[in-house]
Amino acid sequence: MGIRLDIQNDMAKAEEIKILEKLRDVFQENSDNYLAHLFTNEFTQWASNLIRDDIMVDAMQYIVAGPDEDNILLEKQCRDLQCQVDACQEKFGRVSNEYNQEINAKFDEVEKLKGAASQDAVRMQELVEDIKLRAEVTNSLQLEIVKLKAKLYDLMEI
Numbered sequence: 001m002g003i004r005l006d007i008q009n010d011m012a013k014a015e016e017i018k019i020l021e022k023l024r025d026v027f028q029e030n031s032d033n034y035l036a037h038l039f040t041n042e043f044t045q046w047a048s049n050l051i052r053d054d055i056m057v058d059a060m061q062y063i064v065a066g067p068d069e070d071n072i073l074l075e076k077q078c079r080d081l082q083c084q085v086d087a088c089q090e091k092f093g094r095v096s097n098e099y100n101q102e103i104n105a106k107f108d109e110v111e112k113l114k115g116a117a118s119q120d121a122v123r124m125q126e127l128v129e130d131i132k133l134r135a136e137v138t139n140s141l142q143l144e145i146v147k148l149k150a151k152l153y154d155l156m157e158i
Contacts, residue, residue: 017048038063049075 003026005019024044027036038059047057 013051016051020044020047020051045075 003022005022007019020039021044023035024039024041027033027039030036043059043062046062047059050057
């Protein structure tokens with residue numbers, strides 16, 4: 001059995017936890033020694049939690065007190081709840097992105113409709129002006145017809 005550990009003074013928490021896990025794995029594979037009963041899954045989890053919480057690991061505290069079943073259960077529940085929170089946050093992010101995309105699409109559609117309505121208003125104004133112009137032409141032609149009829153009537157009386 002051999003294991004190489006690169007231990008330094010300025011290691012990150014994750015690196016220290018990896019060393020604990022490596023020790024646990026080695027001793028589980030080679031359980032025919034005294035330290036195998038120390039580096040159990042429970043001890044490794046307990047020590048890892050302390051490291052994550054910035055608390056110095058005192059193996060004697062664990063050995064004397066033993067694993068606290070309530071704490072182990074609570075830690076499992078916390079991990080389960082954290083997984084649920086993470087899943088909810090991911091779902092919220094996904095739904096929020098979809099919602100924002102839908103809103104942006106609706107805003108784009110409204111802007112297009114505003115543009116089309118503006119163009120329609122301009123076209124309607126052009127048509128109204130054309131109708132007014134045609135009405136003026138029609139009125140002037142009707143006046144011309146009345147004048148011509150009057151001349152024709154005058155000529156017929158002669």
